[in-house]
Amino acid sequence: MYRRPIFAANWKMNKGPSETQDFVKSFLQKITDRPSADIVIAAPFLCLPTLSESLREAGGIEMAAQNCSQFDDGAYTGEISVKMLREVLVRHVIIGHSERRSIFGETNAIINAKLKKAREVNLKLIFCIGETLEERNAGQLESILSSQITEGLAGLTTDDLDHTVIAYEPVWAIGTGVTATAQQAQDAHAYVRSVVASIYGDDIAQKIRIQYGGSVKPNNAAELMACPDIDGALIGGASLEPQSFSDIIHNGCAPA
Numbered sequence: 001m002y003r004r005p006i007f008a009a010n011w012k013m014n015k016g017p018s019e020t021q022d023f024v025k026s027f028l029q030k031i032t033d034r035p036s037a038d039i040v041i042a043a044p045f046l047c048l049p050t051l052s053e054s055l056r057e058a059g060g061i062e063m064a065a066q067n068c069s070q071f072d073d074g075a076y077t078g079e080i081s082v083k084m085l086r087e088v089l090v091r092h093v094i095i096g097h098s099e100r101r102s103i104f105g106e107t108n109a110i111i112n113a114k115l116k117k118a119r120e121v122n123l124k125l126i127f128c129i130g131e132t133l134e135e136r137n138a139g140q141l142e143s144i145l146s147s148q149i150t151e152g153l154a155g156l157t158t159d160d161l162d163h164t165v166i167a168y169e170p171v172w173a174i175g176t177g178v179t180a181t182a183q184q185a186q187d188a189h190a191y192v193r194s195v196v197a198s199i200y201g202d203d204i205a206q207k208i209r210i211q212y213g214g215s216v217k218p219n220n221a222a223e224l225m226a227c228p229d230i231d232g233a234l235i236g237g238a239s240l241e242p243q244s245f246s247d248i249i250h251n252g253c254a255p256a
Ligand code: PGA
Pocket: 010, 169, 173, 174, 175, 176, 177, 213, 214, 215, 216, 234, 235, 236, 237, 238
């Protein structure tokens, strides 16, 4: 089945509003021959209005937030609600990134609450999962992925799944320069798809897009994207430069 590729930049805590403007100006010059892929930029909250303004003329490139609150509004100092994100025209939200899990203590239950909250306002989900090296070496890859998926998606409907992208990001490959081999990534993606099939059925499992994340670079994008179950990439470090982000998209979309 054809699944439209989706490339998302995850800037993490990098770039302020003025760097955001500079990035977009340069990126739009490099991505003129638009490949047939979805392109998403996940910027820090503070940059989202600037990003929206800068992308307005271009069209076709969508914005994501990197997190959201699981609460509606009220006394939650420092948090950003899903309604606030919609108000500044955000379309997607990354939830469950391994840095949120490991540094900020987000459990599968918290991630599940955030995913549901985001769907209440019709945000599209980029739902991240992935195992640590210890877990992989202990033979727990499948049980970790399976519980992250099952507990993370508990209560989400098939309609919610139609608006969900899963990002498989082995924690040991994030920001380390160590990429999973194409075979390791493909095996994990096929397993993720089988878990989705066991919960939601084959149709949804065949439709859902699964991105790979973890040290994706211009020189490995094509090989990863050639794998049958890899439908895009979530890119951290290499998305900070307009040239490398656009090279990843072009290389990833080039026929294998
Ligand atoms: P990386 O980050 O590309 O810098 O490894 C990926 C991510 O954390 O989403």
